[in-house]
Amino acid sequence: MKKKLLSVSIASAVFSFAFAGGNGDWSYHGSTGPEHWGDLKEEYIMCKIGKNQSPVDINRIVEAELEEIKISYKPGASSLVNNGHTIKVSYEGGSYIVIDGIKFELKQFHFHAPSEHKIKGKLYPFEAHFVHADKDGNLAVIGVVFKEGKKNPVIEKLWKNLPSKVGEEVKLSEKINAYDLLPKKKKYFRYSGSLTTPPCSEGVRWIVMTKEMELSKEQIEKFRKLMGGDTNRPVQPLNARMIMIED
Numbered sequence: 001m002k003k004k005l006l007s008v009s010i011a012s013a014v015f016s017f018a019f020a021g022g023n024g025d026w027s028y029h030g031s032t033g034p035e036h037w038g039d040l041k042e043e044y045i046m047c048k049i050g051k052n053q054s055p056v057d058i059n060r061i062v063e064a065e066l067e068e069i070k071i072s073y074k075p076g077a078s079s080l081v082n083n084g085h086t087i088k089v090s091y092e093g094g095s096y097i098v099i100d101g102i103k104f105e106l107k108q109f110h111f112h113a114p115s116e117h118k119i120k121g122k123l124y125p126f127e128a129h130f131v132h133a134d135k136d137g138n139l140a141v142i143g144v145v146f147k148e149g150k151k152n153p154v155i156e157k158l159w160k161n162l163p164s165k166v167g168e169e170v171k172l173s174e175k176i177n178a179y180d181l182l183p184k185k186k187k188y189f190r191y192s193g194s195l196t197t198p199p200c201s202e203g204v205r206w207i208v209m210t211k212e213m214e215l216s217k218e219q220i221e222k223f224r225k226l227m228g229g230d231t232n233r234p235v236q237p238l239n240a241r242m243i244m245i246e247d
Contacts, residue, residue, distance in 0.1 A: 025040060025041065026040055026044070026197070026198050027085075028085070028229070028230055028231055028232070028233075029229065029230075034047075034233045034234055037198050037200065038200075040198070041198070041199075043198075043199050044198040044199050044200065046194065046199060046200040046201060046202060047198055047199070047200035050194055050200055050202055050236075051239050051240075052192055052193055052194060052202045052203075052239070052241060053193065053194045053200060053202070053236035053237070054116070054117075054193030054194045054195070054196050054204065054206060054233075054236060055115075055116035055117040055118075055143075055193070055196050055232075055233060055235050055236065056117065056118075056191065056193065056235050056236055056237075056238055056241075056243070057117075057118040057119075057120075057121060057235045057238075058117060058118065058119045058120065058189050058191075058208060058243050059118075059119075059120050059121060059243070060238055060241070060242055060243055061189065061242075061243045061244075061245050062242045062243070062244055062245070063244075063245060063246070063247035064190075064244040064245070064246065064247060065246070065247065066188070066190060066244060066245070066246040068186070069097055069098065069099055069186065069188065069207065070097060070098035071097050071179065071182070071186070072095060072096055072097070072098075073095040073096075073106060073177055073178050073179040074094055074095055074177065075175040075176060075177040076091045076092035076093075076094060076095050076106070076175055076177070076178070077089045077090070077091055077109075077158075077172055077175055077176035077177070077178060078090050078091065078092050078171065078172055078175060079169050079170060079171045079172060080158065080161055080162065080163055080169065080170045080172065081163065081167075081168070081169045081170075082162070082163040082164070082165060082166055082167065082168050082226070083166070083167070084166040084167075085197065085227075085231060086110040086111055086112065086227070086231055087110060087111055087158070087162065087163070087223065087226075087227075088108050088109075088110040089108055089109050089110065089158065089176075089178075090107075090108050091106050091107060091108050091109065091178065092175070093105065095178065096132065097132055097140065097142070099140050099205055099207070100205075102134050102138075103134060103135075104132035104133060104134050104138075104139075104140040104205075105132055105133060105134075106130060106131070106132050106178060107131050107132060107133055108131050109128055109129060109130040109131065109178055109181070110128070110129055110131070111126065111127065111128050111129075111223060111231075112126070112127045112128075112129070112196075112231050112232045113125060113126045113127075113220055113223050113224050113227070113230065113231055113232070114126065114127075114230060114232050115127035115145045115146075115232060116129075116143070116196050116232045116233055116235075117143055117145065117208055117235070118235055119145065119189075119208075119210075124145040124146060124147055124212060125146065125147070125148050125220050126145070126146035126215060126220050126223070127143060127144065127145050127146065127232070128143070128144045128146070128181055128213075129141050129142070129143055129196075130142040130143075130144075130178060130181075130182075138203065138205075139195075139203070139204045139205065140204070140205040140206075140207065141204055141205070141206055141207070142182070142188075142207045142208075142209065143206065143207065143208040143209065144181060144182060144183065144208075144209045144212070144213055145208075145209070145212045145213075146212055146213045146214060146215050146220075147212045147213075147214055148214070148215070148216070148217050148220065149214035149215070149216070150214050150215075150216060151215065151216040151218070151219060152181075152213065152214060152215035152216070152219060153180075154176060154180045154181050155181075155215050155219050156219065157174065157176055158172075158176065159219060159222055159223070162222070162226060164226065181213065182209065182213075183209050183211035183212070183213055184211075185210075185211050186209065187209070187210045187211065187245070187246060188207045188208060188209050188210060188245070188246070189206075189207075189208045189209075189210060189243050189244065189245050190205070190206065190207055190208075190243070190244045190245075191206050191208075191241055191242070191243045191244065192204070192205065192206070192241065193206045196232075196233045197233065210245070
C-alpha cells in the first residue's frame with residue numbers, strides 16, 4: 001500500500017509541477033533558482049538532500065546487457081502550453097515505450113536550453129525530454145540532446161504555434177509524431193535519477209540517447225528569448241551511481 005501511495009504521489013507531483021502545468025514559486029534564476037529549490041518548500045526537500053538526482057554528466061559509463069527499448073509512437077501532439085518554465089507539448093493516449101517489460105505511456109514532451117545533461121563533459125545548446133508513466137505512476141523519461149545545425153522541421157512546426165504568454169495554450173491543427181524528434185539510431189545511456197524540476201522526486205528511469213539531433217541557431221534563440229534565458233538545472237553529483245550503455 002505504501003509503495004502504491006508513493007507511486008501515486010510521484011505521479012501527482014509530475015502533473016502538478018513543471019512536467020505539466022508549471023508552478024510560479026521556483027525559477028531557474030536568482031533567489032528561487034536551482035541552488036535554493038530545496039529550501040523553498042518542504043515538499044521540495046529532495047532537491048537538497050537527494051542522492052540520485054538529475055541531470056548528470058554522463059561520464060562514469062559501464063557496458064551492460066541492455067535490451068532494445070520498444071518505442072511505439074503515433075502522431076499525438078495535440079497542444080502547446082507555456083508554463084513559464086518550458087514549452088510543454090501534450091500528447092494523446094496510445095503512444096508508449098516498453099522498458100523492463102513494463103509499458104510506459106507517453107504523456108508529454110518539453111524542452112530545455114541549454115541541455116540539462118552533459119555527455120562526457122559536453123553541454124549542448126538544447127535538450128528534449130519525453131515523459132512517460134506506467135499504470136502505477138512510475139516514470140521513464142527519454143532525453144535527446146541537440147546540436148546547432150540545420151533547421152529542424154518538427155521543431156519548426158511546433159515553433160509556429162508557440163504560446164507567447166505564461167499559461168497560454170495553443171491547439172495544434174496538425175498532430176505531430178514525437179518519434180520524428182528521436183535519432184535514427186536508438187543506442188542509449190541509462191541510469192536511475194529524478195525529476196529535474198521541483199519536487200525533484202527520485203526513482204525515475206532515465207534513458208538518454210547517445211546520438212544528438214540538430215536544430216538551427218534561430219530555433220534555439222526563439223525558445224530562449226521566449227523563456228527569458230537559461231532553462232536548465234545544473235548537473236548533479238553521480239554519487240554511487242554508474243551510467244550503463246549497451247555493450
